[in-house]
Amino acid sequence: MIKIYEIPGGIHPPENKQQSLQRGLGALPLPQQLIVPLNQHSGAPATPRVAVGDNVLKGQKIAAATGRVSATLHAPTSGTVTAISPQPVAHPSGMTTPCIIIASDGKEQWVDRQGTTDFASQSPKQLLTTIREAGIAGMGGAGFPTDIKLSASENGQTIDTLIINATECEPYITADHQLMLSYPQQIVTGIQILAHILGQPQRILIGIEDNKADAYDVLEPYLADTSIQLVEFPTKYPSGGEKQLIQILTGKELPNGRLPADIGIVCQNIGTAHAVYRAVVEGTPLISRITTVTGDACREPQNLEVLIGTPIEQVLAHCGYQSEGNQPVVMGGPMMGFALHDLTAPVVKTTNCLLAPSSTEMPPPQPAQPCIRCGMCSEACPAGLLPQQLLWYAQSRNHQRLQAHNLFDCIECGACAYVCPSHIPLVQHYRAAKSELRQAARDKIKSDRARERFEFNKLRKQQAEAEKAAKREARRLASEQAKAAIAEQGGGAAPKNAASDVVQAALQKVAAKQASPEQQRAKLERSVNSAENRLQRLESKLAAGDDTPLSDEQIAGYQAQIESARLKLSEAQQKLAEFEQTQGASQEQKVMAKVLASPKETLDKKVASLEKRLAGIEEKLANCDDDDLRQALENSANKFRSKLQDARQEIAQLGSEDQQPVSDPATITAAQQVVSRSAAKAPVTPQQQVERLQNRIAKAEQRLTSLTDPVQVDALNTSLANLKQKLADAKKALENTQP
Numbered sequence: 173m174i175k176i177y178e179i180p181g182g183i184h185p186p187e188n189k190q191q192s193l194q195r196g197l198g199a200l201p202l203p204q205q206l207i208v209p210l211n212q213h214s215g216a217p218a219t220p221r222v223a224v225g226d227n228v229l230k231g232q233k234i235a236a237a238t239g240r241v242s243a244t245l246h247a248p249t250s251g252t253v254t255a256i257s258p259q260p261v262a263h264p265s266g267m268t269t270p271c272i273i274i275a276s277d278g279k280e281q282w283v284d285r286q287g288t289t290d291f292a293s294q295s296p297k298q299l300l301t302t303i304r305e306a307g308i309a310g311m312g313g314a315g316f317p318t319d320i321k322l323s324a325s326e327n328g329q330t331i332d333t334l335i336i337n338a339t340e341c342e343p344y345i346t347a348d349h350q351l352m353l354s355y356p357q358q359i360v361t362g363i364q365i366l367a368h369i370l371g372q373p374q375r376i377l378i379g380i381e382d383n384k385a386d387a388y389d390v391l392e393p394y395l396a397d398t399s400i401q402l403v404e405f406p407t408k409y410p411s412g413g414e415k416q417l418i419q420i421l422t423g424k425e426l427p428n429g430r431l432p433a434d435i436g437i438v439c440q441n442i443g444t445a446h447a448v449y450r451a452v453v454e455g456t457p458l459i460s461r462i463t464t465v466t467g468d469a470c471r472e473p474q475n476l477e478v479l480i481g482t483p484i485e486q487v488l489a490h491c492g493y494q495s496e497g498n499q500p501v502v503m504g505g506p507m508m509g510f511a512l513h514d515l516t517a518p519v520v521k522t523t524n525c526l527l528a529p530s531s532t533e534m535p536p537p538q539p540a541q542p543c544i545r546c547g548m549c550s551e552a553c554p555a556g557l558l559p560q561q562l563l564w565y566a567q568s569r570n571h572q573r574l575q576a577h578n579l580f581d582c583i584e585c586g587a588c589a590y591v592c593p594s595h596i597p598l599v600q601h602y603r604a605a606k607s608e609l610r611q612a613a614r615d616k617i618k619s620d621r622a623r624e625r626f627e628f629n630k631l632r633k634q635q636a637e638a639e640k641a642a643k644r645e646a647r648r649l650a651s652e653q654a655k656a657a658i659a660e661q662g663g664g665a666a667p668k669n670a671a672s673d674v675v676q677a678a679l680q681k682v683a684a685k686q687a688s689p690e691q692q693r694a695k696l697e698r699s700v701n702s703a704e705n706r707l708q709r710l711e712s713k714l715a716a717g718d719d720t721p722l723s724d725e726q727i728a729g730y731q732a733q734i735e736s737a738r739l740k741l742s743e744a745q746q747k748l749a750e751f752e753q754t755q756g757a758s759q760e761q762k763v764m765a766k767v768l769a770s771p772k773e774t775l776d777k778k779v780a781s782l783e784k785r786l787a788g789i790e791e792k793l794a795n796c797d798d799d800d801l802r803q804a805l806e807n808s809a810n811k812f813r814s815k816l817q818d819a820r821q822e823i824a825q826l827g828s829e830d831q832q833p834v835s836d837p838a839t840i841t842a843a844q845q846v847v848s849r850s851a852a853k854a855p856v857t858p859q860q861q862v863e864r865l866q867n868r869i870a871k872a873e874q875r876l877t878s879l880t881d882p883v884q885v886d887a888l889n890t891s892l893a894n895l896k897q898k899l900a901d902a903k904k905a906l907e908n909t910q911p
């Protein structure tokens with residue numbers, strides 16, 4: 173005989189449970205359409221694994237759990253997915269959430285199921301996976317995913333007590349009561365599976381109120397050869413709260429902010445134990461549940477086995493519901509339930525009761541009067557709170573005091589509001605205050621993140637400023653050194669210092685990048701030739717029309733193409749002419765322009781070059797069909813966008829001194845000397861040019877074999893083609909020089 177402990181507070185509202193127990197367990201005809209919300213449990217919504225138009229089998233997975241706290245969803249019947257869209261769901265706010273809608277094919281064709289009676293041969297981990305895959309979430313409360321609660325042993329916690337909650341203390345609700353009458357053997361096996369997962373706790377207790385004598389009698393014989401104890405205790409609301417039930421059965425008080433597993437206890441609803449049995453032994457996922465349909469507005473109140481996703485209006489209609497205008501239908505019981513805004517919303521995994529009361533049975537709430545400080549609410553509170561104090565702090569939005577008075581220990585049982593002679597809707601105030609506190613916590617996290625981001629950006633800017641200042645200082649020092657060296661050498665030989673290094677590097681870069689004048693001329697001549705050829709071809713096609721008559725449309729088309737070809741030819745000729753003119757301009761001038769450019773000019777050039785390269789990638793992206801290449805191109809485009817943004821940001825941050833070209837006479841003199849010396853060097857011979865190009869091609873081909881990124885391969889192939897063209901030109905030039 174196990175000792176029963178008292179809990180503080182509690183009330184004894186009229187039970188009204190008999191109405192729904194008269195007719196036994198019933199079933200609904202198969203609905204034509206089932207609406208499965210992606211989020212019907214605590215945590216993250218599941219992610220759809222089907223698309224509109226897919227055919228599904230009963231029990232097939234249609235949405236996968238997303239993250240640790242989430243639950244898988246399954247098709248409640250066979251049929252076709254007709255939509256995945258926001259639909260009204262059962263929620264106090266009347267909100268809509270994304271749902272998978274399945275049109276039933278009427279066949280109830282099951283997916284392959286695999287269950288086992290030999291669950292003892294499976295490891296807790298395997299069983300937890302089965303439970304997770306079956307989408308089982310707590311069926312007596314907020315719908316917390318069951319496998320997480322059961323992972324206590326897996327997480328290294330020792331569980332000595334498993335409590336099965338068969339209390340069902342709220343008036344009207346008899347779903348668990350009916351379950352015990354209908355499936356006692358399955359429930360016992362389900363509890364044994366839970367005990368196996370938890371490493372066989374020393375105590376396994378089923379807590380049941382003494383208003384369920386028939387359920388007690390049905391269940392007891394099945395426990396004869398087990399270590400499970402059925403514990404009956406006096407009916408009082410809300411003995412079914414997790415904290416309260418733990419205290420009643422063990423005498424232990426759960427400390428604030430702690431979980432039952434922290435004191436060695438796991439508590440599961442009896443409906444959850446039955447769902448676990450179905451998942452493990454039958455291989456059946458959670459696609460239905462027992463729901464109590466009751467209230468005087470229903471002619472035939474009853475407990476029904478309902479498919480998840482069944483529209484609530486159909487469940488009510490089956491029980492002879494007759495609407496009384498504005499009288500609400502409540503999901504849950506009269507104490508903790510909430511009014512439904514839309515009866516097309518579906519039944520979900522936590523729908524234990526649909527209460528349709530008449531207006532005499534549940535009249536509209538009376539107007540609230542001022543608090544008279546009678547203290548009845550404190551006496552009724554099972555959590556040992558001071559409800560009237562919480563009310564004042566909630567009304568004055570005193571968040572600090574609300575937390576100090578343990579607002580979050582309130583289980584929203586409504587016992588305080590039930591006894592309040594002033595009819596103050598205390599629970600509504602607490603719910604609003606809790607949501608304000610949660611929002612304040614979220615806002616704090618957001619503002620902390622924003623502050624961190626701001627400080628990080630500030631630091632980055634400071635670092636960038638410091639780097640720029642260091643570069644400016646380096647330039648100044650280089651200039652001073654150049655000046656000193658020139659003065660020392662009387663303007664003779666070029667100084668071997670930082671300035672000359674910069675010029676040399678620029679010279680080398682320009683020389684490496686630039687094709688020889690012969691190559692540039694050859695390229696421009698090729699463009700002119702090609703444009704001339706195209707123009708000739710088009711003109712001869714138009715002329716051919718004299719022999720073979722062309723339609724007006726064809727003639728107009730040829731004329732437009734000829735006009736465009738003429739334009740291109742003229743552009744190519746113009747470029748060739750400009751090139752011939754600029755040949756007078758020396759390479760040295762270009763180098764000087766580059767060396768003496770202001771930081772602003774250098775950055776402008778960088779931006780222009782990046783824009784050009786980005787445009788090239790975007791053009792390739794627009795014509796790309798290959799997914800892999802597309803991904804690589806997108807990555808590459810993102811890199812260029814980021815570089816472009818940085819360069820533009822740098823320009824925006826430039827000071828006025830960065831807009832001016834280098835005007836320091838000493839630096840200019842030093843640069844001119846190095847340029848002149850370089851120009852005086854012996855020119856590259858055609859033979860050397862051929863050899864250099866051959867070397868570069870060999871290196872590029874070798875590098876090509878080690879590249880895997882399609883964008884890099886593409887870019888290198890283009891360079892290779894250019895180099896090969898240059899080599900052909902260089903060989904031609906070499907042949908021309910040979911006698």
Ligand code: SF4
Pocket residue numbers: 542543544545546547548549550559560563588591592593594595596
């Ligand atoms: S029961 Fe109502 S009237 Fe009495 S103290 Fe509590 S809130 Fe005030």
Ligand code: SF4
Pocket residue numbers: 552553554555556557558559581582583584585586587588589598599
């Ligand atoms: S609703 Fe909260 S404050 Fe009121 S009795 Fe229940 S636990 Fe106590």
